[in-house]
Amino acid sequence: MSHRILIVDDEPNIVISLEYLMKKEGFQVAVATDGETALQLAAEFVPDLVLLDVMMPKKSGFEVCQALRAVPALVATKIIMLTAKGRETEVTKGLALGADVYITKPFSTKDLVLQIKSLLA
């Protein structure tokens, strides 16, 4: 049984790379390019892990994170925040809102995969 990964990012090229990486690791992948879609998708797809960008249209990654944490069905879902905003305050904010890991872009693909695997283990 493969884990389900929800990728949320508005940069098409980044989505492409993440999707490729996750599928290569054998995960089931869903993609959302804005916050609202992400929330709908999460409810249907019930992912084990969400890769969440912060700067997105309609709903920011912080809002999505907070909303996801409010859903009882998604209590076990891990959240990795992926963002180009690397300031200390934003890292703290993301973790405070319920993210499990906060990774700044650009990231190492190898590290990201290891991080995901350890979270899902």
Add this chain to the structure above:
Amino acid sequence: MLQSWVIVLASFLYLGILFAIAWYADRRADTGRSLIANPMVYALSLGVYCTTWTFYGSVGRAAASGIGFLPIYLGPTLLFALAGFILHKMIRVAKANRITSIADFVASRYGKSQLLGGLVTVIAVVGVIPYIALQLKAVSNSFAILASYPEIVMPATAGAVPLIQDSALYVAMILAAFTILFGTRHLDATERHEGMVAAIAVESVVKLVAFLAVGVFVVWGMHDGVGDIFAQAAAIPEVARRLTTADSPAAYGTWGTLIFLSLFASLLLPRQFQIAVVENVDESHLRRAVWLFPFYLFLINLFVLPVALAGMLHFQGAGVDADTFVLTLPMAHQQEGLALFVYIGGLSAATGMVIVETIALSTMVCNDLVMPALLRLPMLGLATRADLSGLLLEIRRWAIAVILGLGYLYFRVAGEAYALVSIGLISFAAVAQFAPVVIGGLFWKGGTRDGALAGLAAGFVLWAYTLLLPSFAKSGWLPDGFIAHGLFGIELLRPQHLFGLTGLDEITHCLVWSLLVNLGAYIGVSLQRVPNLREARQATLFVGGAEAAGIPGWRGSAGVADLLPLAGRFLGLERAQEAFARHARQRGLKAIEELPADTRLVNFAETLLAGAIGSASARAMVASVVTEEPLGIDEVMNILDEASQVRAYTRELEQKSLELTRATAELREANARLQQLDRMKDDFISTVTHELRTPLTSIRAFSEMLQEDPKIDLPQRVRFLGIIVSEAVRLSRLINQILDLAKLESGRAEWTVAAVDVAEVIREAAESLTVLFAEKHVILELDGREAGLIVLADRDRLMQVMVNLLSNALKFVPAESGRVKVGVGGTTHEVRVSVTDNGPGIQAEDQDMIFDKFRQGAGTSDVLTDKPQGTGLGLPISRQIIEYFNGRLWVESTLGAGACFVFALPRQAGDNDASKSTGGVP
């Protein structure tokens, strides 16, 4: 025996003796053993009030109006006897402020105004010159009468004698020389002339003794006592009338006027002020003078009426001028020696007056008129000259000569029109104009410089119009029509019946009008504004004294032994003892006896007494036991000076702290601005970082993936590499634009400014984008008709703007159906270019925002969200460029109906058709 040379010799001998006395007194003063530090000398020197007007004129006036001569002496008597406190205050104030003259006094009181000092000087000079003329006339007449002995011949009328033979001219010259010798030998720092005062005191004695000698001779030599004269006089009706007082109500009014007038004159005449105030060596001398001087006046008037009556009896119908009785009566009885003595007495009266008056006037002319004027003439360089004393003496000498010259001129022109007494009264009325500003200045703090100027000027003008000009007219110097019919024939303006005021003699009439207007203007104008700082300060010094300044008035000390019984007298001994014991306890002492004899104790006693008998009485009572004088004005002034310095310092501090507060506020504001800028910079950097990281993320991810898995199939690999290349391009474009914008914003961008044809730029920009438009199948319409519109700009930069606007439009229009249209147009002032698309449009609230950095329009107001292609820096850069050339860049759009970007640049004069206005621009 009384040949002219004898008289001349006697005159010079007398003047020589006077000079010797003066010289001696000056010597004594220099060695510190003042000859005049004596209340007797002070009182006698005040006798300078009695001039030839008294010496000869009193008898003349008595012959004309009986005891009508008296008010002239009652005024000063009243002043000294009843209003000595005014004089006392004047002396104290004058000493404290080192006042040199009446002009100085007035000027100093109203904020040290030079203008005011000058005005007082002018009034004094104009007013007193007739008086000086009078002295010249008296001396020259008495000389002429005496020289014709044994005949008794009235002298020729003034002006009838040729100038060269006019003894008055020589009298004037001799007096001028003598005054110069007396008054301007050296410059006295205190403006005091001890030698002169000594000589004046001697002169007072000489004229008094001379007059008394005549009186004794007339009463007991010619008649058998006063009773005899009066009895004889009563027998002749014409003479007997002089034995009654005034014969009409108006005459009583005149009495009042004269008392009033002479009261002020004895205070305000320049020579009186000089002797009584300036030359006073010790305030305490006044205490003796208040009865000695009236006594002197009493003595010198003692024989006036008997002499007048005797003269009238003796010279009945002989045509002898009553003004000369004093001289002619001894002559008629062959008393040569007495006649000569009388002549010397008259000379004495004249020289005394002329010397003091001209010295006082010359001081005023010099200090308040000439020096202020000279110091203002920069070419003379006086302001920087160290020693001006020689110049001052020179000016005073010339002033003396000129004043006496003017006196002589007045004598020649107007001297015969009036009896002696009337001339004197004209002067009195002139100086009476000083009364409101001087007396008011001593007792009312509200007087201002403007008020004083207005009062003095108004009073002076009325005086001149109602008294001086008529005196000129009566002496034939002016046409006298205006006296009878008024100025310009207006009856109301008749100078001696102004506004229909009749029934008064001319002096009273003048006084009523001039003082009324004077006082009214002084008070009225003063009330127009609050005294300024300087005036208020002087007012405090003049009016207030120590008490008003709130300075404890006691320096002296008195012990419990004195103060306790004193308090006991008013409070009862028991209560006083209780109070003193309480005071002792407050000061931590056990018994009343331990209280030290100090200022605090005195102040306590005074306060204690004040509660019972009022502060003024308390002060007086305490003064009776306190050993030392109250605080001198000098010290008060020092304290005031310090106080005002402290005030000034405090003000300075306040100002400084105000400045500091202001500076702090500015700094705080600047700091806030800096912080805001710092935040903006932080945000900018954070945004830039984000923008740079995004393409970097893709590049790194794909590169790593390709590196790790070399077996990725070819199409995948090509796709990934394509992404890497395009993200790298995006990254470098972003970096370029950031650098470009930084250059623009910091002003370091290089510009090549030239005349640019807008249409050409548009065409070139469109050509460079033809391929892109074609790829997306978007139609680009060019409005090519408007060639030749010239603007001043950098051609490449303008191209950059154009390309940016066109690619923006291309970015947002839909593929296939997109349309972009470029319009060009111009008014006389500017050229407008518009780029219109049929894209989604921009909502109103975003239309400003899109010109901010990293903000891109996407139909929502979210930042950096729905990613259109591009950096979000194109529009900010474009706007910077357009604004650099004084143009504007803006957008017009409705959501859903496309957008229209427009820029306008100032049109360059000299293009092909500047006046043509065309359409094509929204």
